[in-house]
Amino acid sequence: MKRDEVRQVDQIAIEEFGISGVVLMENAGRGATDWILKKTSPETPVGLLCGGGNNGGDGYVIARHLELAGRAVRVISMAELDVLKGDAAANAAIASKSGIQIEVARSEAELEDLIRPSDCLVDCLLGTGATGEPRGLYATAVQLANDTPGYRVAIDLPTGLDCDSGEVSETTFRADLTLTFVAAKAGFSNPAAAGVIGEVQVVGIGAPKCLLEQFGVF
Ligand SMILES: NC(=O)C1=CN([C@@H]2O[C@H](COP(=O)(O)OP(=O)(O)OC[C@H]3O[C@@H](n4cnc5c(N)ncnc54)[C@H](O)[C@@H]3O)[C@@H](O)[C@H]2O)[C@@H](O)CC1
Ligand SMILES: [K+]
Numbered sequence: 001m002k003r004d005e006v007r008q009v010d011q012i013a014i015e016e017f018g019i020s021g022v023v024l025m026e027n028a029g030r031g032a033t034d035w036i037l038k039k040t041s042p043e044t045p046v047g048l049l050c051g052g053g054n055n056g057g058d059g060y061v062i063a064r065h066l067e068l069a070g071r072a073v074r075v076i077s078m079a080e081l082d083v084l085k086g087d088a089a090a091n092a093a094i095a096s097k098s099g100i101q102i103e104v105a106r107s108e109a110e111l112e113d114l115i116r117p118s119d120c121l122v123d124c125l126l127g128t129g130a131t132g133e134p135r136g137l138y139a140t141a142v143q144l145a146n147d148t149p150g151y152r153v154a155i156d157l158p159t160g161l162d163c164d165s166g167e168v169s170e171t172t173f174r175a176d177l178t179l180t181f182v183a184a185k186a187g188f189s190n191p192a193a194a195g196v197i198g199e200v201q202v203v204g205i206g207a208p209k210c211l212l213e214q215f216g217v218f
Pocket of ligand 1 (some may be wrong): 056
């Protein structure tokens with residue numbers, strides 16, 4: 001699916017079918033968690049790199065469900081929690097109230113300190129809302145993650161990969177596993193993307209079958 005199509009599916013599910021965005025995000029986060037649990041060993045601590053939008057919001061849901069599965073988790077946020085909006089703000093607040101460890105990175109030096117080799121790093125930095133190459137701390141986080149040994153998981157799509165063209169920027173998260181919502185993104189079929197998407201698994205978010213059929217993905 002193209003970026004605009006998958007964003008339309010989210011919007012129609014919310015506005016026409018009345019499924020709240022928080023429910024879609026919960027489904028996304030739970031589905032992603034199941035794959036992370038499947039692919040990593042129980043004693044593997046997980047570091048969630050969260051951006052300032054709903055891709056980051058997914059990370060807070062994943063953190064809560066990984067903890068429920070007995071995993072050690074840590075959230076590293078590129079944004080102050082009080083600037084988050086909507087569904088992302090809701091889930092950051094829930095994670096914070098749940099006592100989940102959340103650290104806000106305010107500089108590259110802090111990021112270097114925070115992105116310790118936690119064996120599994122999850123890229124919840126940018127999803128379909130990305131415009132242009134990753135900027136600022138997002139770029140630093142991608143570079144540090146790529147240089148840190150461990151299993152790398154991208155949520156929805158690897159940060160730095162163009163959703164529709166599959167073009168890889170020099171700052172693209174190199175995922176071993178990409179957990180993508182609703183359907184594989186058009187850019188994944190670009191051979192150039194193979195090196196950064198790794199294994200791809202589609203995670204449903206609860207959008208109704210008839211809506212997916214409208215977009216030819218059921
Ligand atoms: N309710 C929903 O709409 C759902 C959305 N989902 C998640 O939400 C994502 C889309 O979330 P958003 O639309 O909030 O966008 P993103 O979370 O992808 O990113 C937007 C944020 O990043 C910043 N940004 C954009 N381009 C940047 C760049 N190049 N460098 C640095 N910062 C940049 C923007 O200012 C904004 O704060 C999807 O990819 C998916 O992961 C899923 O949870 C499914 C449900
Ligand atoms: K991502």
